[in-house]
Amino acid sequence: MQSYTEENYLKIIYHLSVISNPVQTNAIAERTQTKAASVTDMLKKLSDKELVDYVKYQGVTLTEKGKLMAINIVRKHRLWEVFLVEKLNFKWDEVHEVAEELEHINSTLLTERLDEFLEFPKVDPHGDPIPDQYGNFADLSFIKLSKLKVNDKGTITGVSEHSSPFLKHLEKLGLTLGKKIEVSEIIDFDGSVELLIDYKKINISREVALHILISK
Amino acid sequence: MQSYTEENYLKIIYHLSVISNPVQTNAIAERTQTKAASVTDMLKKLSDKELVDYVKYQGVTLTEKGKLMAINIVRKHRLWEVFLVEKLNFKWDEVHEVAEELEHINSTLLTERLDEFLEFPKVDPHGDPIPDQYGNFADLSFIKLSKLKVNDKGTITGVSEHSSPFLKHLEKLGLTLGKKIEVSEIIDFDGSVELLIDYKKINISREVALHILISK
DNA sequence: AATATTTTTTAGATTTGTCTAAATTTAAAA
DNA sequence: TTTTAAATTTAGACAAATCTAAAAAATATT
Incomplete structure (x- = not known):
């Protein structure tokens, strides 16, 4: 089981690796609101757990295991965003912060029941795709x-x-x-x-x- | 803003103070799954923040401020339990653990919208009363x-x-x-x-x- | 009341995630 | 290619929440 902080690092590395791969230390530091030295420490730790491939001075890439974890967090984040907008009448720009917290609730039953309750949405309120429980994104014909x-x-x-x-x-x-x-x-x-x-x-x-x- | 851990202590002290007041160190240690020494440390900290009245060797009582915080956590816990049972078809004995996590999500907007979405329930699935946002319990004519x-x-x-x-x-x-x-x-x-x-x-x-x- | 037992606290150590400052490596510029 | 600048890592320290072992206080027992 990962800590709240480790989960956040995985998620951030996942998002950043879309832009550049491998992901640089400074880019992560900026997103996590920490310092590069702290990021280095955490990368070593995630590397020990085989969640990232980390090469000194070169940057990190998620391992398959780490990527699945990251996608699962993204899945939960986006499902909660749908919930907040569709069921609780949040505006699209009010959901992010709360979803940042809700994404760390770990209960498979909860996530799957929520997905069902929301009738298996394919995109979140911002138009971003929601991966399924195996980490697969539906290839949307439109965005x-x-x-x-x-x-x-x-x-x-x-x-x-x-x-x-x-x-x-x-x-x-x-x-x-x-x-x-x-x-x-x-x-x-x-x-x-x-x-x-x-x-x-x-x-x-x-x-x-x-x-x-x-x-x- | 309180930490996850501090919130848990407040909640546990709140529940235990129904049974005995002031609440003893050992009773808290048992509930938090920690040791008495750890509890003592935390009580000092909560006392510094004026969330509890703590007298060495005597035990603790929540201050008005601490009590309001504790009740707010209980409120969120019970609202989430209603959500899980009523909307996500959880069984009454499946809700506790997940609600233990959800109760720490801090967003007034979320809590109030959830309350509204659930049509302002007065009791949770176990029959325990749900306080309102000011910390008042409806005096139920039945249990x-x-x-x-x-x-x-x-x-x-x-x-x-x-x-x-x-x-x-x-x-x-x-x-x-x-x-x-x-x-x-x-x-x-x-x-x-x-x-x-x-x-x-x-x-x-x-x-x-x-x-x-x-x-x- | 004196002694034994239980409860609680103190002291010092550990882990997690962070920091600053200095050292090292890589990349860019002259 | 040598120098300069930028990015990254190491070393050592700190706060939060926890621990064990020992000391102190409160309670119970003889």
Whole structure:
């Protein structure tokens, strides 16, 4: 059984290894809000437990065992986020901190029953995929427009909000099913997105981007 | 903000102080699965934080501040138990361990939204009362028969299970509304209860006792 | 009341996760 | 390629929560 702290390191290494592999000490220190020296100590410990492959001065990679643990924490985090938003009416930006705590509750029964209660969601409220209990991610045919990076292209294939004001709004902007779009800019300030569609530039709010589904 | 460990001590002192006040060091050591020496250390610490009144060799009492914190933990524990049983179909004997972890999640928003989601339950699945967010317990006019001790007397005033097989069973045993009962024995082995009713002794299972409401 | 027993506390040590400051290694620049 | 800068590790220390063993206080027994 791992400690709360060890679990956090595994999760952070998992997320960082998407960006660069192996993961550097300083990157981990920044995320854990600790110092590089503390990270080194912990990496040795995780290495002893065979949860990471650690080479001095080179960085770390998760072992298969460590990766499964990390994915399990991600799974719990995202399931709890769905719970908070769908059942307890949290707003999408209120869930993170609480989910950071809930993800460390260790009970297989709890996790699986929660999954069932939520009707086996495939994505969390931010559009991130939820792995199953074996660590497999469903290969989603679409992702939320809000998940695209600048210069990413795709085709509008669905929406996750079906109210008529929202759909009318999309209609008016020309954002209809099958349309090809390209992200030209993401405004940090409010998360709004500038799109290239039919050779024209339009701007949509983050709120709208969250509810448009894109396939590549 | 208190640590996980400090919260546990407060909760345990709260529960033990119902039995004896002030609470002795050894009693706490037994419950926390630690040694008396460790308890002494922690009591000093909690005393410094003004969460307990601690007199060497005499024992501890919670301060008003400490008591409120303890009650808040009990509140969360019992709300989560309701959630696990009502929403996730846990059995009443499967909830304790998980609730022991969930009770330490600190988010007022979460606790209050959960309370609302569960429609403000007044008792947990074991029949124990759930305090409100200010630490007040509703003075329940009834408690579950399973909560009575040997020699306790009371009157049957309701049931918490309304299926017809259950009600027929009660009818057959003579356990009808308004009947006066006295607990003559509680069998440790299976939790079944021996009752004195109409000058006769009858035996009911723990399962049945759990669903009969008694007023004194 | 004196002695024995139980309970509690103190003293000193250990483990986990962290820190600072100095030393080492790797990467970048001249 | 030598020098400089950045990243990383080591060494030694600290706080939290725990332990064992021994001392002190309270309680029970003769």
